[in-house]
Every structure is written in structure tokens, then in C-alpha cells.
Amino acid sequence: MHSIVTVASPVARPMFTTVDVLRAELGSLLTVDDTVLETKIQEASGDIELAVGFRVPQEDVVETFWRTGFAGHGWGPCHDDGEPLLLRRKNVTAITSVTLDGDVLDPSEYRLDPDMGALYRFDAASGCPRAWRFGKSIVVAHTAGYILPPDPDANLPPAIVSCTKKLVKSFCLNLSRDQMLRSESVPGVMEFGYWVGTVGDPAQLPSDIQAELALLRRPRLAVA
Missing domain, CATH: 1.10.3230 (Hypothetical protein yqbg)
Known part of the structure; x- marks a missing residue:
């Protein structure tokens, strides 16, 4: 991915x-x-900034994830159950929205580990972790970086x-x-x-x- x-x-x-x-x-x-x-x-x-290897100042960003190797095969997991999306920016302070194949997810359907920049998918009804399954893309709008x-x-x-x-x-x-x-x-x-x-x-x-x-x-x- x-x-x-x-x-x-x-x-x-x-x-x-x-x-x-x-x-x-x-x-x-x-x-x-x-x-x-x-x-x-x-x-x-x-x-x-080059030495630490990440963008330092706080900015509002959009990260778009897309699949590789599954084109034309419909929906499927991009990770095994419970594995997170790893956001590229450091010090993520807020998730504005998560859009999965055009549908905006409810905040109860994901959780952020801000220290790791890891975004986990959850089942809203059971509260259990689940795989990130999508056909085209996941778009994560968020705020990250330092003031x-x-x-x-x-x-x-x-x-x-x-x-x-x-x-x-x-x-x-x-x-x-x-x-x-x-x-x-x-x-x-x-x-x-x-x-x-x-x-x-x-x-x-x-x-x-x-x-x-x-x-x-x-x-x-x-x-x-």
C-alpha cells in the first residue's frame, strides 16, 4: 500500500x-x-528537519492511501485484522475526517495512537478492532506537527x-x-x-x- x-x-x-x-x-x-x-x-x-527525517511545523494535511496488487478484485483487507494505518506525519494532534471509498466514517469507527501516528479501525457496534477494508482509497485529513x-x-x-x-x-x-x-x-x-x-x-x-x-x-x- x-x-x-x-x-x-x-x-x-x-x-x-x-x-x-x-x-x-x-x-x-x-x-x-x-x-x-x-x-x-x-x-x-x-x-x-532533514536530520530528524520528518516535517516539523504544525500543518493541516491530507494523506491518501491506495491499494497495490488488488486492482479489479473488489474489496479486501489492506492489513490483517487490527493492524493500523501508519500516518507519515509526526505528532498527530487531531483527526478531522476519515473517508473510506467516498464514505465519511463516524469517529467511533477509528482510534488514533498519537505517539505512533497509528490509526486503528474499529467496529462501531462491538468496539472490536477490525481490518481496514477498501476498494479504492482511504483519505485521512488531520493536523500534525509542532507549533x-x-x-x-x-x-x-x-x-x-x-x-x-x-x-x-x-x-x-x-x-x-x-x-x-x-x-x-x-x-x-x-x-x-x-x-x-x-x-x-x-x-x-x-x-x-x-x-x-x-x-x-x-x-x-x-x-x-
Whole structure:
């Protein structure tokens, strides 16, 4: 079975932290203007989104599932009894509607596991789980993702916020040093390594950031 996600009004160039937050934390160390800083926040946020493997900002989406291998054979299960549909978006907060072959299901006929993004089919009369059976498609309209700052209800995972700030701070602080310098060392006193990647290059994220994001990471990215 395959699915495709569509978004009526996608969030353009999401930012996982704000200019004001970074100015407050860096103070006089921050030498770039707001326009440059905002661009770097957007680039860093894009890198983090690619690294975790899922679309981060909250959006209203529609995911359409269709069958493979059963064309022309009528109705049949797309999963064994009780197996859920796995929605591609993370942090699903609301199911607006579920339409099965053109018929809108009553909310009593399905249940959501929000942590897993799993949608289970239930028999309304008995309350027992059942298979998702359909001929053409299942269309699930839902809200998923995280509220971004500066909204007072922002609920981004702390690791996403932290790693975004680290990337932008690294860019800003590295402006004043020799860009070819990879490390500094005074034997017995200190040793420090610099990140030599660039904001906008997710393939070169520092190892500490990759480790911090590891628990959030998904193996695929649904960015539609």
C-alpha cells in the first residue's frame, strides 16, 4: 500500500528559534544583522528537519492511501485484522475526517495512537478492532506537527530547539576566526575542535548535534 501527503497551506521556511532569543543569548558576540541572522536560522532549521527525517511545523494535511496488487478484485483487507494505518506525519494532534471509498466514517469507527501516528479501525457496534477494508482509497485529513516559536504555545522538542541554536551560534562565532582552522591545542591546558561545515549543509552536521537528534530521527522524510 502507498500513500501521498498533500498540504493546502504549507509553512514556508520554518524557524525553530527566533532572532530575539539568539540576540539575548549571544549579546555583543552577535555581529550580523537581523536579516542575515534570520536567514541562518531558516537554513539551520532546514538542516535539522532533514536530520530528524520528518516535517516539523504544525500543518493541516491530507494523506491518501491506495491499494497495490488488488486492482479489479473488489474489496479486501489492506492489513490483517487490527493492524493500523501508519500516518507519515509526526505528532498527530487531531483527526478531522476519515473517508473510506467516498464514505465519511463516524469517529467511533477509528482510534488514533498519537505517539505512533497509528490509526486503528474499529467496529462501531462491538468496539472490536477490525481490518481496514477498501476498494479504492482511504483519505485521512488531520493536523500534525509542532507549533513554532514565537507562538506562546510553541511545543517543539527541546533537542530541535537546542540544535538549531547551536548551529546558528556556531556560524556567528566562527566569523571572527580563521576559517581554515580546525582545532586549537595547548598541551596540558586546553584542546578545542571547530565545526568546519556550513549552515545549509545537513550532511556535515557536527557529531554532538547528530547524537542529540538521534532519538527523534525517522528513517524517511515526509515533507509534502
